[in-house]
Amino acid sequence: MNGGIVMEIRTRFAPSPTGYLHVGGARTALFSFLYARRHGGKFILRIEDTDLERSEKIFEDQLLDDLKWLGLNWDEGPDTDGSYGPYRQSDRLEVYRQFANKLVEEGKAYEVYAEPDDIGKLREEILAKSQAPHYTREMLEKLSTEKIDEYKMSGKKPAIYFSMPRKDWILNDLVKGNVNFTEDSTGDFAIMRSSGLPTYNFAVVVDDALMKITHVIRGDDHLSNTVKQMALYESFGFPLPAFAHLSTILGPDRTRLSKRHGSTSVGEYRKRGFLPEALVNYLALLGWSHPEQKEMMSIEEMEKLFDFDRVSKNPAVYDEKKLTWMNGRYIREVSDERLYELSKPFIVPKMFSEEEYVSNKKWIIQSIKSLKTELEELSQLPEKMEIFFVKPEVDHDLFVNVEKAGVVQAYKVLIDLYESIEDWNVEKITEATKKAVKDSKIKASDFYHPLRKILTGKESGPDLVEFIFLIGRENTIARLRKFLEG
Numbered sequence: 001m002n003g004g005i006v007m008e009i010r011t012r013f014a015p016s017p018t019g020y021l022h023v024g025g026a027r028t029a030l031f032s033f034l035y036a037r038r039h040g041g042k043f044i045l046r047i048e049d050t051d052l053e054r055s056e057k058i059f060e061d062q063l064l065d066d067l068k069w070l071g072l073n074w075d076e077g078p079d080t081d082g083s084y085g086p087y088r089q090s091d092r093l094e095v096y097r098q099f100a101n102k103l104v105e106e107g108k109a110y111e112v113y114a115e116p117d118d119i120g121k122l123r124e125e126i127l128a129k130s131q132a133p134h135y136t137r138e139m140l141e142k143l144s145t146e147k148i149d150e151y152k153m154s155g156k157k158p159a160i161y162f163s164m165p166r167k168d169w170i171l172n173d174l175v176k177g178n179v180n181f182t183e184d185s186t187g188d189f190a191i192m193r194s195s196g197l198p199t200y201n202f203a204v205v206v207d208d209a210l211m212k213i214t215h216v217i218r219g220d221d222h223l224s225n226t227v228k229q230m231a232l233y234e235s236f237g238f239p240l241p242a243f244a245h246l247s248t249i250l251g252p253d254r255t256r257l258s259k260r261h262g263s264t265s266v267g268e269y270r271k272r273g274f275l276p277e278a279l280v281n282y283l284a285l286l287g288w289s290h291p292e293q294k295e296m297m298s299i300e301e302m303e304k305l306f307d308f309d310r311v312s313k314n315p316a317v318y319d320e321k322k323l324t325w326m327n328g329r330y331i332r333e334v335s336d337e338r339l340y341e342l343s344k345p346f347i348v349p350k351m352f353s354e355e356e357y358v359s360n361k362k363w364i365i366q367s368i369k370s371l372k373t374e375l376e377e378l379s380q381l382p383e384k385m386e387i388f389f390v391k392p393e394v395d396h397d398l399f400v401n402v403e404k405a406g407v408v409q410a411y412k413v414l415i416d417l418y419e420s421i422e423d424w425n426v427e428k429i430t431e432a433t434k435k436a437v438k439d440s441k442i443k444a445s446d447f448y449h450p451l452r453k454i455l456t457g458k459e460s461g462p463d464l465v466e467f468i469f470l471i472g473r474e475n476t477i478a479r480l481r482k483f484l485e486g
């Protein structure tokens with residue numbers, strides 16, 4: 001509350017389109033989204049593409065698409081209207097130039113006429129004196145004097161450096177608590193490059209301030225940058241937003257999460273057939289916990305509960321097995337209609353044509369549902385569905401066992417019973433199968449276990465009667481006959 005006016009909470013996710021959306025980035029986006037939603041605020045998407053060489057449109061498009069897939073819809077962003085745009089940094093270069101000039105005019109920043117190589121040399125010199133490479137205005141202006149004329153004659157632009165006020169700083173971080181930065185933690189730093197592009201620390205402050213961001217939520221790899229950003233806020237007289245630095249995500253071996261630990265990009269999980277709600281649910285638990293330790297929850301539930309008091313300072317450990325398990329649970333809970341929609345890209349055109357997928361809808365839903373308990377990723381569908389289409393090889397050892405146990409005759413009776421069923425449905429198949437077991441006086445497991453193996457080629461799988469129904473009478477009898485004829 002501020003004099004009776006409630007401040008609107010505005011959070012942002014500010015990815016650089018230099019690669020695919022990583023699970024760490026997705027978690028940052030999720031927490032920013034949740035915090036804004038929790039407080040009825042706004043979630044903003046800003047594209048930080050000032051690294052022109054590494055930024056690519058294809059990454060930007062993919063980022064937007066992955067965020068939408070996760071359900072992290074933004075209120076303002078590069079593709080929407082908003083009062084604080086443009087929301088892509090490469091469209092804001094003039095804004096940075098103006099703000100940098102303002103600092104120069106006020107004597108808080110200064111021009112440096114030096115090539116990156118010259119600065120590199122200076123850095124080496126400072127390091128050789130075993131000092132941290134902190135630049136001062138004096139050092140940089142000394143470099144400049146040699147180049148000023150050359151730059152001016154050739155029309156080359158200087159870089160702009162910020163005069164870092166030499167004092168101690170305290171950051172009161174929503175996750176990390178109080179973080180102290182001593183006077184010597186940083187020196188002067190570049191805010192504009194001679195190319196006319198702003199540096200990250202500068203652009204991020206100008207944008208967060210102009211876009212009225214109230215909470216800066218990001219990975220703790222940016223913690224050490226924050227002191228520079230705080231100093232810039234102060235120089236401009238911008239109000240300081242709140243900061244929340246999220247802990248690193250580690251692999252199960254406690255090293256930084258990387259490819260070695262499994263898939264690390266949202267796109268890979270999409271391809272593997274993860275449900276967005278499963279990934280969102282798992283990501284939320286990477287550093288945040290439900291007040292009652294509940295594990296499975298929807299994004300709507302999280303929106304009501306999310307706050308930083310339950311966000312851990314300690315690194316979160318990424319466990320792909322748990323995520324996969326969770327996805328399996330979500331697959332089991334999904335409605336038939338959605339399961340049908342979600343499964344499509346995994347089996348069309350591999351197993352069915354578009355038309356077949358439509359005309360066999362009922363059968364397809366039922367067959368996928370019969371596999372639900374074993375599915376952890378929808379990309380397993382083609383392999384798991386093989387049992388419906390591929391006749392298993394005859395297992396001769398199994399035949400010997402079946403013969404010994406006296407089941408052969410029972411299977412012949414079963415064939416007759418199946419042949420006499422008028423209306424091929426689960427109920428009738430159950431009835432016939434039970435009758436075959438009962439009449440044969442064979443132990444049920446001696447009858448059923450080999451039968452499953454004969455029909456599916458596997459030791460375990462979907463409900464057997466349902467499977468028999470789904471492959472149909474002809475296929476069932478053909479598979480049994482093939483086996484009995486050896």
Ligand code: GLU
Pocket residue numbers: 013014015016048204217218219222
């Ligand atoms: N573009 C920066 C990154 O992707 C944003 C960091 C921030 O949120 O301030 O790391």
